[in-house]
Amino acid sequence: MAPKTKKAKKVQKKFVLDCTHPAEDKILDPAEFATYLNERIKVGGKTGNLGTNVIVQREGFKINVLSDIPFSKRYLKYLTKKYLKRSNLRDWLRVVASNASTYELRYFQINQDDEEAED
Numbered sequence: 001m002a003p004k005t006k007k008a009k010k011v012q013k014k015f016v017l018d019c020t021h022p023a024e025d026k027i028l029d030p031a032e033f034a035t036y037l038n039e040r041i042k043v044g045g046k047t048g049n050l051g052t053n054v055i056v057q058r059e060g061f062k063i064n065v066l067s068d069i070p071f072s073k074r075y076l077k078y079l080t081k082k083y084l085k086r087s088n089l090r091d092w093l094r095v096v097a098s099n100a101s102t103y104e105l106r107y108f109q110i111n112q113d114d115e116e117a118e119d
Contacts, residue, residue: 015065015073017080018104022093023061028105034058036083037076043069077103 022028037056043049050056055066065076077095080103084090091108098104 011068013067013071014101015067015071015076016102017063017065017076018061018098018102019063020061020104021107022089022105027089028087028093030058030061030063033083034063037063037065037079040079040082041065041075073097073101073103080105 017033019028019030019033023030034056038050040047041050041054041056043051043053053067053069054071055064057064057066065071077097080095081090084093084095084105093105094108096104096106
């Protein structure tokens with residue numbers, strides 16, 4: 001008897017980038033960010049090679065990235081930080097993982113104490 005081989009199931013990973021807070025304040029444009037991701041995501045070491053393996057969708061203020069191939073959530077964080085730096089927003093926004101498959105763009109919490117102002 002020949003050994004049975006298991007077929008690898010196609011596992012579709014879904015990642016969400018939540019841009020709600022900066023988009024409501026009209027600091028960040030989610031449509032422009034989605035096109036940036038479309039242009040910059042590398043598949044097989046080449047940009048613009050998404051095909052049907054990786055899909056970038058925008059739903060309101062959230063951007064969904066669907067992948068049929070192995071894809072790193074950390075790579076999305078890298079690209080998001082790169083976009084924020086290019087848009088000169090890196091000083092005010094940070095990328096925080098809110099759960100296992102979601103990143104959220106939040107403002108830095110700057111607490112200015114009254115005591116420091118008096119000194």
